Amino acid sequence: MSAPTDASAQRALSTFQSTLSDPFTNAVINAMSPETPERARVVLTSLIRHLHSFARDVNLLHPEWLLGVNTLNRAGQMSNDARNEGxxxxxxxxxxxxxxxxxxxxxxxxxxxAAKEATLSCILGPFFRENAPLYQNGTDIVQKHSEGDEKLRTFMDGHIYDAETGKPIADAEVDLWHTNPNGLYEQQDPEQPEYNNRGKFKTDANGYYSLECLCPTSYPIPYDGPAGDMLKLMGRHPMxxxxxxxxxxxxxxxxxxTQIYDRRDPYTLDDSVFAVKDSLIVDFKETEKKGVAYELTYDITLAKAKDL
Amino acid sequence: MSAPTDASAQRALSTFQSTLSDPFTNAVINAMSPETPERARVVLTSLIRHLHSFARDVNLLHPEWLLGVNTLNRAGQMSNDARNEGxxxxxxxxxxxxxxxxxxxxxxxxxxxAAKEATLSCILGPFFRENAPLYQNGTDIVQKHSEGDEKLRTFMDGHIYDAETGKPIADAEVDLWHTNPNGLYEQQDPEQPEYNNRGKFKTDANGYYSLECLCPTSYPIPYDGPAGDMLKLMGRHPMxxxxxxxxxxxxxxxxxxTQIYDRRDPYTLDDSVFAVKDSLIVDFKETEKKGVAYELTYDITLAKAKDL
Incomplete structure (x- = not known):
């Protein structure tokens, strides 16, 4: 190979010669067009800086990077309408x-x-499904009861309030979903009917909702994919x-x-996805109410959406 | 909902109340078991810190995070043996x-x-395939010539050297691959035979290799997936x-x-994946040699692998 001439050496951008220094990262960022939407520019600039800084901090090797890329590819390949491994x-x-x-x-x-504090949010998680059935207040969201689950049957109710005024909110949509006693959501379990243990309710004129459901069951997050592999690598449980x-x-x-947690569950102290907050821990109370073993009242307070 | 008792409030880990502060990030990092392999611990600690810091720096909103996750999921879903969108x-x-x-x-x-400087590396890219055919020196790696490509036919040769001693290396395997004149690799193009424009060669006792190939063609990286969407968002071309x-x-x-670049190509100054380095830019020389239009001599110098 002939050596590059001086002219050609000048032609090539000098920033690309210093891959390991910040000028390389700046060159990648500066490749963005001035027409890039402002929010995208801000997010991508920070993402590029942090990704490059991560690679430099740990001297990330090509096989390690490729393992990471292929782990994310595999997460995508495992994802579908019923599971989001990403x-x-x-x-x-x-x-x-x-x-x-x-x-x-x-x-x-x-x-x-404000009259009341807004209820704290919690992660959506990968098992949410749109278009759960809309039920009348008081309806049982369990479409198929399993043997022994009478010990878990729960009457749940509460009011939805406006944080600012403290007044109840009518016609709010309350969408709930939980595991079956076997620890599986309906889309993970061919034995459960479609949308089992899922339902939407509308608050009445007094902001009141009510339904029947089950005490939820602790469960491992799916452990057979990249997330499980990462937990194993870190020596962590999936519960x-x-x-x-x-x-x-x-x-x-x-x-x-949001999510509400059963105080009796020891994993409230050690959640594999770091989502528990104190004010979301609730008490299922034993009851003499007909047909159920527990009752649970959970009031929720909504804040106004900010004008963005 | 009844307010949590003081005892229960104490039970829940206080770090989880301060999601937005470093203690939350530290809690995630500290969840790793002491048995985590050291390299994994170092890499994941830095990854978690940078991901959290990125999210805080830009106030990453849940819909933006979900867009990112689903973009990566889609990249995985588009990936297969012949394409790696990740x-x-x-x-x-x-x-x-x-x-x-x-x-x-x-x-x-x-x-x-050292007698010689080692040849600089360059990215692998998503189109590498293992198990290309092993040819005798001098063989044409183009299995199916297309009309007009006689103007691109190239005789390529060179020596492989040891950086430390400067001496030639016999029996080194040289694996090459390039686009067809239509800008497509064989796995992207049903009209090309399997492993077209790909081949492996072994250096002889003098460290010499030779083959016939084509002047490569500039091309857009695949533009129909998440990488293309990101380029469009950033107002960048895919070439x-x-x-x-x-x-x-x-x-x-x-x-x-590594990769070698044709000096005549203006995209050497503006590569969509930031991979060009000056010393990898080469000159295809017009030739009177029979059956080809150009000749290219490219010597490569290998460094010893470091004991890790």
Whole structure:
């Protein structure tokens, strides 16, 4: 090979000669067009800086990088309508719990002297499904009861309030989903009917909702994919404390996505996805109420959506 | 909902109340078992810190995070034996070029007073395939010539040297691959035979290799997936300068993965994946040699693999 001439050496961008220094990272960032939407520019600039800084900090080797890329590819290949392995990978690194808190802080607007504190949010998780059936208040969301689950049957109710005024919110949509006693969501389990243990309810004129469900069951997050491999590598268990997912939607308010945890579950102290917050831990109370073993009252307070 | 008792409030880990502060990130890192292999602990600790720091720096919102996760999932779903979209996503952010340079610096051992400088590495890219056919020196790697490609036919040869001694290396394996004149690699193009424009050669006793190939063609990286979407968002073109991929393997030496670039191609100044280095830019020389239009001599110098 002939040596490059001086002219050609000048032609090539000098920044590309110093891959290991910040000028290389700056060259990648500066390749963005001035027409890049501002939010995309901000997010991608920070992402590129942190990715490059991570690679330099640990002297990331090509086989390690390729293992990472192929791990993410495999997560995508395992994902479908019923499972989102990319979310699980993110969750075991605490990223969704962090982003969830950032989002609640950013999206909600709390007036000075608000009457009530807004209920804290919690991660969506990979098992949410849109279009759960809309039921009348009081309906049991368990479409197929399993043997022995009468000990878990629960009457749940509560009110939805406006944080600013403290008044109840009528016609709010309360969407709930939880595991079956075998620890599986319906889309993980061919024995369960479609949308088993899922349902939407509308609050009445008094902001009241009610339903029947089950005490939820602690379960391992799916352990047969990249998220499971990462947990094994880190010597961590895959267990999540028993919880009920709740999403409350009402135009004009910030949509609340949260989870409530059964205080009796020891994994509330050691959640594989770092999502538990004190104020989301609840007590299932034994009851004489007909047809159920427990009752649980859970009131939820919504903040107004911030004008962004 | 009843307020948590003081005892229960104490039970829950206080770190989880401060998701937005470093204690939360530390809690995620500290969840790793003491038995975590040291390299995994170092890499994952830095990865978690940078991911969390990125999310905090830009106030990453949940819908933005989910868009990112689902973009990576989609990259995985588009990936198969013939395409690695995860690599492309990484490449348009400059990450593979950076990791490639880190790796060459980390894996090669250059003695003081080495006779020659080692040839610089370059990214592998997503189109490498193992098990290309092994040919005799001088063989044409183009299995199916297309109309008009006689103007691109090239005789390529060179020697493989040992950086430390400056002496030729016999029996080194030289693996080459390049695009067809239509800008497509064989696995992207049903009209090309399997392993078209790919071949392996062994250096003879003098460290010499030779083959026939084509002047490579500049091409857009695949633009129909997440990597293409990111380029569009950043207002960037997808073009790569024309290049020939080369991988040289010989036990005892660090495997060299590199690319050589045609100096006539203007994209050497503006590569969509930031991989061009000055010393990898070469001149295709017009020739009177029978059956070809150009000749190209490219000598390669290998460094010893570092004992890690």
């Amino acid at each position: 979310i699980l990978v993110s969750d075991v690194l605490g990223l969704e719990a962090l982003v969830d808190q950032i989002t609640q802080d950013a999206m909600t607007s709390m007036a000075e002297g 999540r404390p028993a919880h009920i997912h709740i999403m409350v939607r009402k135009p004009g308010y910030a949509t609340l996505t | 690599i492309l996503v990484s490449d348009v952010l400059g990450l593979e070029a950076l990791v490639d340079q880190i790796t060459q610096d980390a894996m090669t051992s250059m003695a003081e007073g 790569r300068p024309a290049h020939i991929h080369i991988m040289v393997r010989k036990p005892g030496y660090a495997t060299l993965t």
